[in-house]
Amino acid sequence: MFEGMTSSTLLEKHPRLEDVMCSLDSVGKMPRGVSAEIRQAVALARRFNETVARPYALELDREMHEDPAFIPWDLVKEINRWGFYTAWIPKIFGGKGWNLGSLIPVVEEFCSECAGIGNLMGVEYFGMSVLFAGWNTRITDKICRDVVEGERSGEPCLIAGLVTEPGAGTDAEETELLHKAQVRCLARKVDGGYVVNGTKVFISNGHVSTWHISTAFEDLSRPAESMMCFAVRRDAKGFNFGRMEKKMGQKGCPASEIIFEDCFVPDEDVIINGEQIRKLRHSPKETAQQVIDFVVTLTRPGVGAMGAGVARGAFQEALAFARETEVGGKPLINQEWAQCLLAEMYANAALARLTYMECNHVTGLYGMAWMLNWKPLYYYMKAMPPSVLDRVMPFANRLQATQQAFRKLIMDWQKDEDARRASGWASLSKFAATDLGIKNCHLAVEFMGEAGIRHDHRAEKFLRDSKLLQIYEGTNQLNRLNLFKCLVAPAAPEAQVFEE
Amino acid sequence: MRTTISEELKMLAGMARDFAAKELVDEREEHDRFPFAPLFEDVLGKAVEVGFFAVMLPEEAGGSAEPVTALCVVLDEVCQADASLGATIFTNALAQEVIGQAGGTDKVVMIACEDGSFRQGLIAFPSYNDPGEVDHCARAARARGGYELSGGVEYVVLGGLVKRALLPAKVEGTEGYSWFLVDLDADGIDASEPVLSLGMHACPAVDLSLSAVPGALVGEEGRGGEYFEAAVDRLSAAAAAMAAGVMKGSFAEALEYSRQREQGGRLIVDWSGLRVMLADMALKAKVADMLVEKAAFAADRGELGWQLASRAAALMVGEMATVATTDGIQALGGYGYMKDYGQEKRFRDAKQIQSLMGITHMRRLQFMQRVMDGEAAW
Ligand SMILES: Cc1cc2nc3c(=O)[nH]c(=O)nc-3n(C[C@H](O)[C@H](O)[C@H](O)COP(=O)(O)OP(=O)(O)OC[C@H]3O[C@@H](n4cnc5c(N)ncnc54)[C@H](O)[C@@H]3O)c2cc1C
Numbered sequence: 028m029f030e031g032m033t034s035s036t037l038l039e040k041h042p043r044l045e046d047v048m049c050s051l052d053s054v055g056k057m058p059r060g061v062s063a064e065i066r067q068a069v070a071l072a073r074r075f076n077e078t079v080a081r082p083y084a085l086e087l088d089r090e091m092h093e094d095p096a097f098i099p100w101d102l103v104k105e106i107n108r109w110g111f112y113t114a115w116i117p118k119i120f121g122g123k124g125w126n127l128g129s130l131i132p133v134v135e136e137f138c139s140e141c142a143g144i145g146n147l148m149g150v151e152y153f154g155m156s157v158l159f160a161g162w163n164t165r166i167t168d169k170i171c172r173d174v175v176e177g178e179r180s181g182e183p184c185l186i187a188g189l190v191t192e193p194g195a196g197t198d199a200e201e202t203e204l205l206h207k208a209q210v211r212c213l214a215r216k217v218d219g220g221y222v223v224n225g226t227k228v229f230i231s232n233g234h235v236s237t238w239h240i241s242t243a244f245e246d247l248s249r250p251a252e253s254m255m256c257f258a259v260r261r262d263a264k265g266f267n268f269g270r271m272e273k274k275m276g277q278k279g280c281p282a283s284e285i286i287f288e289d290c291f292v293p294d295e296d297v298i299i300n301g302e303q304i305r306k307l308r309h310s311p312k313e314t315a316q317q318v319i320d321f322v323v324t325l326t327r328p329g330v331g332a333m334g335a336g337v338a339r340g341a342f343q344e345a346l347a348f349a350r351e352t353e354v355g356g357k358p359l360i361n362q363e364w365a366q367c368l369l370a371e372m373y374a375n376a377a378l379a380r381l382t383y384m385e386c387n388h389v390t391g392l393y394g395m396a397w398m399l400n401w402k403p404l405y406y407y408m409k410a411m412p413p414s415v416l417d418r419v420m421p422f423a424n425r426l427q428a429t430q431q432a433f434r435k436l437i438m439d440w441q442k443d444e445d446a447r448r449a450s451g452w453a454s455l456s457k458f459a460a461t462d463l464g465i466k467n468c469h470l471a472v473e474f475m476g477e478a479g480i481r482h483d484h485r486a487e488k489f490l491r492d493s494k495l496l497q498i499y500e501g502t503n504q505l506n507r508l509n510l511f512k513c514l515v516a517p518a519a520p521e522a523q524v525f526e527e
Numbered sequence: 528m529r530t531t532i533s534e535e536l537k538m539l540a541g542m543a544r545d546f547a548a549k550e551l552v553d554e555r556e557e558h559d560r561f562p563f564a565p566l567f568e569d570v571l572g573k574a575v576e577v578g579f580f581a582v583m584l585p586e587e588a589g590g591s592a593e594p595v596t597a598l599c600v601v602l603d604e605v606c607q608a609d610a611s612l613g614a615t616i617f618t619n620a621l622a623q624e625v626i627g628q629a630g631g632t633d634k635v636v637m638i639a640c641e642d643g644s645f646r647q648g649l650i651a652f653p654s655y656n657d658p659g660e661v662d663h664c665a666r667a668a669r670a671r672g673g674y675e676l677s678g679g680v681e682y683v684v685l686g687g688l689v690k691r692a693l694l695p696a697k698v699e700g701t702e703g704y705s706w707f708l709v710d711l712d713a714d715g716i717d718a719s720e721p722v723l724s725l726g727m728h729a730c731p732a733v734d735l736s737l738s739a740v741p742g743a744l745v746g747e748e749g750r751g752g753e754y755f756e757a758a759v760d761r762l763s764a765a766a767a768a769m770a771a772g773v774m775k776g777s778f779a780e781a782l783e784y785s786r787q788r789e790q791g792g793r794l795i796v797d798w799s800g801l802r803v804m805l806a807d808m809a810l811k812a813k814v815a816d817m818l819v820e821k822a823a824f825a826a827d828r829g830e831l832g833w834q835l836a837s838r839a840a841a842l843m844v845g846e847m848a849t850v851a852t853t854d855g856i857q858a859l860g861g862y863g864y865m866k867d868y869g870q871e872k873r874f875r876d877a878k879q880i881q882s883l884m885g886i887t888h889m890r891r892l893q894f895m896q897r898v899m900d901g902e903a904a905w
Contacts, residue, residue, distance in 0.1 A: 089723060093563045095866075196860050197790045207792030229861045275856075275864050275871035354660050354889060364888055469849060472725065472878055476886035477655040477663075477682050480725040480879045487725035490878065494853065494871075498861055504800050525791060527799060 041518035046448055053388035058405040061126050068114070068129035072136035079105055084141035084279075088488055091278035096271060099279055102147065103235050107183040111148050113175050116155070117399065118408055119420045120171035126405075127325070127396050128387050131332040135380065138336025139343065142492035143279030145333055150231040150280065153326045153500075154186030157240040160321035160395065161256050161299030162433045168424035170238050170258060177237070188322070189227040189241035189285060196229075199242070200323070200501040201509065202316040203525040206251035212287065214243035214255055214300075220293040221257065221300075226269065226286050229499070233283025234271055237261055241285075245301050254315040255300040257292045265290030276491030308439040317438060317446065321395040323500060324449040328386035330500045331456030334464030335379035337493040341464075341471035342372040344486045348475045368474060375467045379460035389452040393445035395437055451513030454506035461496035461503060468493040528600060528820045536600050539593075543601045546577060547608035555609050556866050558729045562721040566688070567611075567729055571645040574612060579605070580619050580649055585632055594827035595761055599768035599819055606772030607779070610876035611729035613769045615649070617883070618684045618730065620765065622652035622693045624758035625706060629746025651685040651692035651711065653732075657759075657885030658695035659752040664704045665696035665737050667744075674698070675739040676707055677715075686711065686733035687718050694735070695751055696742065703749040707742030715740040726875035759884050760834035763841035764822040766883045770841075770848035771815035773880065777855030777873040778808045784859050784868075795858075804854050811847040818844055832903040838894055842887060848877040 038044040045052065083102065090097050106112065115130045116122020130152060137145035151174075158167055170186060177184030190199050198208035212225030223243050233239070239259050246253040259266055269284030304314045346369055349359040359365050391400040398404055423429050468490035472479035479486045497503045508524060516522040529540060550570045551558070558567045574580065582598045584590020591597070598620060606613040626632070658664050665678040676696050683692055692711055695704045711718070715738040721731040746754055782805060785796035795801050822840035825833035852874040856863035863870040881887060 092723065191861070195790070204791035209789065273866040275866070275875070352661065354886065356662075364892070368888070465853065469853075469878070473849075473881060473887050476661065476882050476889075477653075480655065480882055481682065482723035482725075487875075487878075490725065491875065494856060494874065495864055497853075497857060498864055502857065502860055504804075504857075508800065 042514075046451075046514060049392060049448070049452070050385055050388040053392050056402070057128075057388075057391065057400060058126075058402050060405065060409065061128050061400070064126045065129040065132055068125060068133050069136055071109070072133040075106075075109055075111075076136060076140040079109075080137065080140040080144050084144060085482065085485065085488070087141075087279045088143065089482065095273045095278075098234055098271075098281060099147070100235070102144065102279065103183050103185065104181065106144075106148050107178055108181065110178060112151050112183065112185065113178050115152060116171045116174065117396075118411065118413060118416050119424065120168050121175040121413075121417060121420070122171060124408060127394075127399060128391060131329055131383050131387055134329050134332040135336040135339070135383070138333045138492075139340040140336075141279065141340075142333055142337050142489070142496070143277040145336060146231055146277055146280040147235075149329055149333070150187075151185055152329065153231070153322070154188040154236065154238070154240050156322045156325045156395075157188035157190070157242075157256065158186060158238075158258065158298065160318045162430065162437055163298045164424040164426075164430045164433055166258055166296060166298055168421055170240075172421070173238065183235070184238065185232055185236040186238045186240060187230050187232045187236035187283075189230050189233075189239055191227060191229050193226055193228050197502060197505045200319060200505055201525070202251040202312050202319070205254070205315070206249070206312070208250055210244055210247060210250045212241070212243040213247055214245055214257070214292070216245065217291075220291055221255075221297065223257070223259075223265070223287040223290045223292055226284065228284050229272065230283045230285055231280055231499075233285055234268055234281045239266070239285065240298070241287075243287075251315055252311045253301055254311075254318070255304075256298040256318070257300075258296045258298060259290060259292055263290055263292075275494065276488065277495050307434060314438070317441070320446055320450045324390055324394045324453045325396070327453035327457035327500050327506065328383040328390065330496055331379065331383040331386065331453075331460035334457075334460035334462070334493070334496050335376055335383060337464040337489050337496065338372070338376035338379050338460075338467040341467040341486060341489045341493075342369070342376050344484065344489065345369060345372060345471040345474050348478055348484070348486075352478070365474070368470065372467050372470055375463040375470075379463040382456035382460045386452050386456045389449050393449040398436075447513040447517070451510050454501070454509040454513070457500055458497070458503035458506040458510075461493070464496055465490070465493040528603060528816055531820060532596065532600060536597055539597055540600045540604055542577065543579075543604035544607075546573070546579075547605050547612075550574075551605070551609040551612060555869060555872065558609065558611060559866075559872055561728045561731060562723070566731075568645075570612065571615065574616070575645050575648060579612075579616050580645070582616075583620060584623060588632065594823075595764055596820075596823040596827050598762075598765050599823045602765055602768040603772040603775070603819065606769045606876075607776035609729070610769060610773050610873070610880065611727040613772065614654075614727045614730035614876075614880070614883075615685065617762070617765055617769060618652050618654040619649045621654050621758055621762050621884075622650035624762055625652075625693060625754050626650075626708075626745050628754040628757040629706060629750070631745045646689050649685055649689045650708075651683050651689050653680055653682055653695070654684045654884065655682055655732075655879075655882050657755065657889065658704050659755065660885055660889050663695070665694060665707075667696040667698045667705065667707060667742060668739075669698070670739075674707060674742045674744055676709060676737045676742040677739055679734065679736045681734050682722060682732045683735050684730060684732040686735055687721055687731060692735070693745065694737075694742070695755075698748050701749045704751040705748050706745040706751045706754060708745055709737070709740055709742045711735075713740050724879065726872070726877075726879035760837055761826055763837040763884070764819060764826055766880060767815070767822060767837075767840035767844040768819045769883075770844045770877060770880045771812065771819050773873050773877045774808070774812045774815055774844075774848040774851045774855075777852045777870060777877075778805070778812050780869055780873075781805060781808060781855045781858035784862075788859075801858065805858065808851045808854050808858075811851045815844040815847055835894065835897060835902055838890065841884070842890060842894070845877075845881040845883075845887070849881055852877040 118124035581590035
């Protein structure tokens, strides 16, 4: 039946080769330097694990068991001192400009020791991606340089991302649901800015962050069409911390409730709003989805990497146990069933890693920061001394023209199918890798028996930590549906999602 | 089980349910804060009073001499609310059963009658290990007409709370291991702080190290493994009942929540994606219930092959519960991960229940060995 078809038509058939094998296209386009950067970054993360995370992870978890209100400031300062909070800020915004492709493997490294500490570091880049997604270069520049200054001064300046509301979790991740959502976070336009009222929940790093990048709605009856995004400092009037959640795991990373009470946000801290959105090519609802997708395309593979991390960490504890334990008078490591199980666990971690590495290729080509992987720009930025950029860019970023250029290039010119592919793969990695992650943790605890349930043997902590991965950045159910929407539905045009 | 058990057991179930509702539900989170908050000693005291620690004990020991089904009924109900109390009941029952298998009923009688408090009456026991597999045994030396125990025994459940423990030790010069009753107040015993664990925090354990501590031999030297395996045969059904209870509790809370929470403009229970997940939980709970019932009845009637039925139930229900309680959190989204609801605790508890009586893979291999040895499997 394929007779007469050209090769390119054949490859266009579902599943399209470009959808299922993005790395094939990406490898040739990737600057050579990226692989060396990943090696360096991972080595640094391993050094951090050995000197900071491994010795402290259990103690911190125990401390939080004892005092759920404890805030790990010293650890935040330590991560700050190691430079992880600015490493992946692009040079044009004052950061070190490490290639984004190295961020996610570093997240895996952190989480192979402690997913709580991993989130304490990694979720900074969730906050940052919400900030970036509106492509407001002026405010992005301002806040990123605050983070850089926080590193220099030793007083960390972190960024949290505030999306979820008490009544809208899954709904806040998808515009098809958002338009029926019970959102309450209202941004009312007033002279010179907005007055915001409402509550955000489960905000990772809330209590330790200085800048809070939040979504809100200009019209609560039409949330999908009226989403806006702003930045607010923790010391602003009307910005209040509510409770800090008592979580099962990832205890080292606070999850906070944040309450806006007549909180005034000046126009200059608005990242994107209805007025600006109306100037873009897409409709407001499409733009809202685009902004959400920009964020999750970066962060969901990050959670996938956390899945790979816990899968590997659990495997490592199980392996150590097998090496030091005799069962029935024989070393466990020499029992065939145990070898099969350990092989299975190894494979689970590897499969999880493959999903996020593939995503790394996808986002490198189609994500909001694709330009950073464009060879001429990559090498240009490498060669450019930071001192020169730091003199020029703060001014350039403040220009209306710069912002407009970025919005045109990244928002207006983004092809739908590129967006779809990036978002679909991000979801794939998110749910597949985290399912594998928790699976390994279950296996490790079971394998280790009595040792598995003891805090001092670490496996149980991995299990508690891993469960969260199936929940945040969209539950794994929502991510399955998003994969369907992005990668399956195009082959079944009659399909409707969220319409059953 | 509620539908098929006798009237008498229905009353027992009702009593256990009322007890759980009154004593366990409201304070679950606070109780689970141990060792960073006080232990629920008052609840343990009341559980002694209503006879939860003597369900299967012979009457002469002050027990109710009920069949294993009765213990399962109690554990199922209690664990729907809080498996910590369930694990305490189970651990004590397992220790009693080992002593009973060794023919040492008089020893249980002695303990149970001493006074009504849980400190005097309950027996600490390393209920997550099979000493025949992972060798956490002390050494026993013959001395002064009896035995003295030295060395370490890990993860002795209730060890920091009660007066006596039943501990495994190897008598010098003999094969296998033996069980000894040890007075935990004796000189030469060093108990660790409570071991922080995955689940069931209010049923804590300690690591013990012993140096020449007097121990009373239970049964015969070197036959500890035999007694333990026989006790595991019987109490596996009870472990399955615990897992089933936790699973039912998780399902009930997931269903209740899903009927109240809206996303995308409708109750989440009305999204078929979520409903299938709930259905899988309900199916597992139903199958678990059937397995526990079958295993417990078979054990009580001494049906051919009841031992393997009981073990199969523990392994399969134990595993199902770990999956179902994982989904039980998921149904509540972020809220399920928080201490405000019971789901995260049930997830931890179910996983810990799975490891009762030793590593599951070894129990599976033992099961297979017994099938190959010709024990009627079905
Ligand atoms: C510790 C923690 C940290 C977090 N950090 C942040 C953060 O930094 N910033 C932030 O904005 N948010 C954060 N979140 C929020 C997180 O993203 C949400 O919890 C998540 O999106 C799920 O929302 P929900 O908890 O309201 O669950 P719900 O949306 O209420 O979901 C409940 C259940 O219903 C299912 N469900 C819902 N809709 C559907 C549907 N249409 N079809 C099928 N099933 C459905 C879900 O899959 C889930 O099983 C965090 C959450 C936690 C727990």
